[in-house]
Amino acid sequence: QKEVEQDPGPLSVPEGAIVSLNCTYSNSAFQYFMWYRQYSRKGPELLMYTYSSGNKEDGRFTAQVDKSSKYISLFIRDSQPSDSATYLCAMGSGGSNYKLTFGKGTLLTVNP
Amino acid sequence: DAGITQSPRHKVTETGTPVTLRCHQTENHRYMYWYRQDPGHGLRLIHYSYGVKDTDKGEVSDGYSVSRSKTEDFLLTLESATSSQTSVYFCAIRGQGENIQYFGAGTRLSVL
Numbered sequence: 001q002k003e004v005e006q007d008p009g010p011l012s013v014p015e016g017a018i019v020s021l022n023c024t025y026s027n028s029a030f031q032y033f034m035w036y037r038q039y040s041r042k043g044p045e046l047l048m049y050t051y052s053s054g055n056k057e058d059g060r061f062t063a064q065v066d067k068s069s070k071y072i073s074l075f076i077r078d079s080q081p082s083d084s085a086t087y088l089c090a091m092g093s094g095g096s097n098y099k100l101t102f103g104k105g106t107l108l109t110v111n112p
Numbered sequence: 113d114a115g116i117t118q119s120p121r122h123k124v125t126e127t128g129t130p131v132t133l134r135c136h137q138t139e140n141h142r143y144m145y146w147y148r149q150d151p152g153h154g155l156r157l158i159h160y161s162y163g164v165k166d167t168d169k170g171e172v173s174d175g176y177s178v179s180r181s182k183t184e185d186f187l188l189t190l191e192s193a194t195s196s197q198t199s200v201y202f203c204a205i206r207g208q209g210e211n212i213q214y215f216g217a218g219t220r221l222s223v224l
Contacts, residue, residue: 008152032211043202043215044155088155090213097162098143098206099170100213104154 003027006089006103015112019076023089023103026070030091030101033065035074038086038105047087048074079110115139116216118203124222131190133219135203137183143206144186145213146170146178148199155202161186193223 006023013019021035032051036044048063050056050072056063062075072091076083089103115138125131135144145160147170157170159178167178175197179187190197200220204213 006154034212036215041218041220043217046212046214049212092211094211097160097168098211098213099145099157099160102155104152 003101004089004091004103007106008104010107010109012109012111013079015079015081015110017079017110019074019079019083019108019110021074021076021087021089021106021108023072023091024070025072025091025101027091027093027101028067028070029093031094032092033063033072034090034092034100035061035063036088036090038088040085044088081110081112084109116203116205116214118201118216118219120219121217122220124224125193126224127194128192131193131221131223133188133201133203133221135186135188135216137186137205139205139208140183141205141208142183144180145204145206146176146186146188147202147204148172148197149202149218150199158188158201190223193221195223197221198223 004025035048037047038044053065053067060077064073086105086107088105090100092100117136119134146158147155156172161167161180177189202218203216
């Protein structure tokens with residue numbers, strides 16, 4: 001079993017839709033959870049960072065962590081064509097030189 | 113971009129030649145990381161550094177070496193490039209006092 005599983009998609013939605021992106025993980029030592037957005041031919045950029053279970057909201061984006069189920073989600077409300085990108089989940093345990101484990105990414109296309 | 117510069121941005125080389133990629137940061141971050149990104153594999157850690165002259169291997173370190181002789185520069189060397197090392201290479205730094213990594217723009221390497 002891989003440490004982090006993420007459905008690669010691709011996911012195609014109409015503009016204005018609510019998007020749900022998900023990752024599951026197996027390592028119970030993970031304490032920090034991140035979502036990165038990566039546009040084509042660019043580097044990943046941090047979108048959301050959460051430490052504890054529960055929800056964190058930032059504008060149209062909500063990150064959700066359920067440590068008991070080892071499941072994290074990213075919700076995008078009122079999706080826009082500019083949200084079209086690959087979304088990567090990442091997790092870390094704090095120790096071990098702050099290394100992160102990444103999901104393989106989900107390619108999202110928002111159609112106007 | 114967290115003050116990270118990767119060079120070159122693009123490189124085409126031949127099998128068997130040595131290649132060095134450079135990551136330069138301007139904000140005195142202690143931790144630096146080299147990843148490669150390939151379709152179907154996501155981001156995989158090659159090597160990382162936790163200080164000047166302090167480096168360690170990641171999950172895909174075979175065929176790669178690194179050096180860090182000063183805080184601001186982290187070099188990744190392919191001693192004898194192979195076609196399997198054709199990839200996009202990203203450098204990242206750990207934010208000060210954070211468990212978050214910030215990425216450079218990437219180097220696209222083709223080994224023919």
